[in-house]
Amino acid sequence: MEPILIWFAFLLIPYCCFAISFYQTAAWSLTLLLLFFYIFIISLFLNLCFVVPGGFAWKNHLKELSWNTFLGLLPQMGPLAHRKLAVMASLSHAKRLMAVSLGSTRVIISSHPETAKEILCGAAFSDRPIRESTRLLMFDRAIGFAPYGMYWRHLRRIASSHMFSPKRIASLEGFRQVIANNIIEKVCEEMSERGFVELRGILQKSSLDNVLESVFGISDLGNNNNNNIGNNKWDELGLMVKEGYELIGEFNWADYFLLGFLDFCGVKKRCHKLASRVSVLVSRIIEERRINGDFKMRNDFLSVLLSLPQEDLLSDADMVAVLWEMVFRGVDNVAILLEWTMARIVLHQDIQAKAQHEIDMYVGQDRHVQDSDIANLPYLQAIIKEVLRLHPPGPLLSWARLSIHDVHLDKCFIPAGTTAMVNMWAIAHDPSVWADPWTFRPERFMEGDFSIMGSDLRLAPFGSGRRACPGKALGLATVQLWVARILQKFKWLPSQAVDLGECLKLSLEMKKPLRCYAVARSVNN
Numbered sequence: 236m237e238p239i240l241i242w243f244a245f246l247l248i249p250y251c252c253f254a255i256s257f258y259q260t261a262a263w264s265l266t267l268l269l270l271f272f273y274i275f276i277i278s279l280f281l282n283l284c285f286v287v288p289g290g291f292a293w294k295n296h297l298k299e300l301s302w303n304t305f306l307g308l309l310p311q312m313g314p315l316a317h318r319k320l321a322v323m324a325s326l327s328h329a330k331r332l333m334a335v336s337l338g339s340t341r342v343i344i345s346s347h348p349e350t351a352k353e354i355l356c357g358a359a360f361s362d363r364p365i366r367e368s369t370r371l372l373m374f375d376r377a378i379g380f381a382p383y384g385m386y387w388r389h390l391r392r393i394a395s396s397h398m399f400s401p402k403r404i405a406s407l408e409g410f411r412q413v414i415a416n417n418i419i420e421k422v423c424e425e426m427s428e429r430g431f432v433e434l435r436g437i438l439q440k441s442s443l444d445n446v447l448e449s450v451f452g453i454s455d456l457g458n459n460n461n462n463n464i465g466n467n468k469w470d471e472l473g474l475m476v477k478e479g480y481e482l483i484g485e486f487n488w489a490d491y492f493l494l495g496f497l498d499f500c501g502v503k504k505r506c507h508k509l510a511s512r513v514s515v516l517v518s519r520i521i522e523e524r525r526i527n528g529d530f531k532m533r534n535d536f537l538s539v540l541l542s543l544p545q546e547d548l549l550s551d552a553d554m555v556a557v558l559w560e561m562v563f564r565g566v567d568n569v570a571i572l573l574e575w576t577m578a579r580i581v582l583h584q585d586i587q588a589k590a591q592h593e594i595d596m597y598v599g600q601d602r603h604v605q606d607s608d609i610a611n612l613p614y615l616q617a618i619i620k621e622v623l624r625l626h627p628p629g630p631l632l633s634w635a636r637l638s639i640h641d642v643h644l645d646k647c648f649i650p651a652g653t654t655a656m657v658n659m660w661a662i663a664h665d666p667s668v669w670a671d672p673w674t675f676r677p678e679r680f681m682e683g684d685f686s687i688m689g690s691d692l693r694l695a696p697f698g699s700g701r702r703a704c705p706g707k708a709l710g711l712a713t714v715q716l717w718v719a720r721i722l723q724k725f726k727w728l729p730s731q732a733v734d735l736g737e738c739l740k741l742s743l744e745m746k747k748p749l750r751c752y753a754v755a756r757s758v759n760n
């Protein structure tokens with residue numbers, strides 16, 4: 236819409252009120268006068284904020300905004316932000332690049348594979364915008380939000396060689412299998428106790444245990460009598476992660492307006508409290524491991540950090556931040572992807588039968604599916620790719636990027652300090668990118684080799700470029716193995732209509748937890 240029309244619309248409202256008030260009694264007139272004065276002030280404010288193409292935050296860059304832009308946005312886009320932004324980009328012919336304002340923050344959004352590649356893989360957008368809650372929760376000293384530079388590179392190198400290397404992922408298969416057994420046990424329990432299964436709780440707990448093993452090596456610690464912190468510390472850490480998700484998902488005015496001194500919803504206070512609880516608990520775990528002195532013989536991430544050569548050692552505070560981030564990042568995405576996958580499997584019985592047939596053909600029922608079988612299960616892999624296309628856990632690629640210098644993107648000038656987002660959900664649902672995009676059809680990935688690891692921006696649910704997700708191989712290995720194991724064991728049926736409603740919090744969750752029936756499969760069915 237033309238900005239000038241919006242000016243007129245806003246200015247018209249108070250003048251109409253004024254005109255009406257002439258025909259009313261004195262008391263009414265006074266009330267209406269006050270009302271239109273109020274509306275006038277609001278409309279003036281809105282005009283200032285919104286009529287600048289791209290919104291208020293772009294007011295100093297109007298000359299550069301010759302490209303397709305959109306009017307300013309209210310900061311709170313709600314639980315379907317990815318959908319609203321996709322519609323806005325499409326309506327304003329700004330799929331390649333759209334400029335918006337989140338309060339006083341300048342933002343560009345790409346809903347197109349080409350500009351997405353430029354943002355994610357170019358050198359200009361190697362930083363991340365840091366919100367207040369993120370900083371208060373110590374994430375600015377961890378991989379995800381550390382400013383691009385020496386420290387970030389150092390952390391990334393340690394993590395790739397010790398936490399996410401193929402060898403390390405393979406060495407954790409035993410524990411993933413133990414958890415898969417637990418999942419199967421819990422499913423049987425729930426079926427006999429409640430008559431149906433609600434998977435969310437089971438998957439969240441399993442995902443938490445999996446990450447805790449990788450980060451702290453909990454299976455060993457459980458048997459360690461010298462461990463005087465107590466095993467409920469892992470439950471406590473799980474609760475802290477949950478609270479962290481709530482706080483990061485909470486809207487904080489200070490992130491978008493110059494209102495840093497205010498704390499309307501008490502977010503700052505709660506972040507401070509949570510950060511100090513996390514600090515105390517994780518520091519005690521670190522200290523205990525030091526005292527035990529067995530870290531040189533172990534291969535969990537904490538032990539690796541403690542065994543680094545002197546010149547590479549991190550301070551205790553940085554170690555706390557890095558370990559806390561790994562747990563925080565590793566739990567939610569995996570559990571959410573598993574729940575979406577199971578929802579689709581329950582909904583599409585034909586696809587489920589095909590996947591089970593594939594498992595029966597290559598693995599059979601006499602032994603459990605193993606990591607090494609996954610390469611022989613292309614249809615199962617295709618199902619998970621299709622789920623990542625239709626329900627990417629990070630539809631806006633989670634944590635955005637920040638330009639570290641001025642740059643030209645798609646021939647448009649982008650000043651340093653601009654936040655950039657990629658609407659991966661919009662790209663994955665775009666009919667000009669994907670044929671029949673709303674249909675769940677894993678077969679589309681059987682037609683050729685399609686990598687979802689970041690080389691093809693038509694579907695890059697783990698991001699791309701230097702800040703792409705380092706946990707993608709671990710996350711995928713976990714999801715593939717657990718889905719294969721529970722498909723091998725049970726036939727999954729709906730216990731009520733499957734609701735595919737979405738809710739974007741920190742990740743894109745199912746709005747309502749999936750409930751279904753799990754019926755044990757026999758060799759012949």
Ligand code: HEM
Nearest residue numbers: 378379564565568629632696697698699702703704706710
């Ligand atoms: C299904 C599972 C997962 C999905 C869909 C996912 C998705 C993402 C996305 C979209 C990004 C941003 C990438 C970018 O800016 O280009 C990211 C970053 C990150 N992820 Fe994941 N992730 C998953 C699993 C994990 C796991 C298991 C871990 C760790 C245990 C992890 C740790 C991280 C970290 C540390 C970053 C920040 C990287 C950096 O800024 O250098 N992720 N993830």
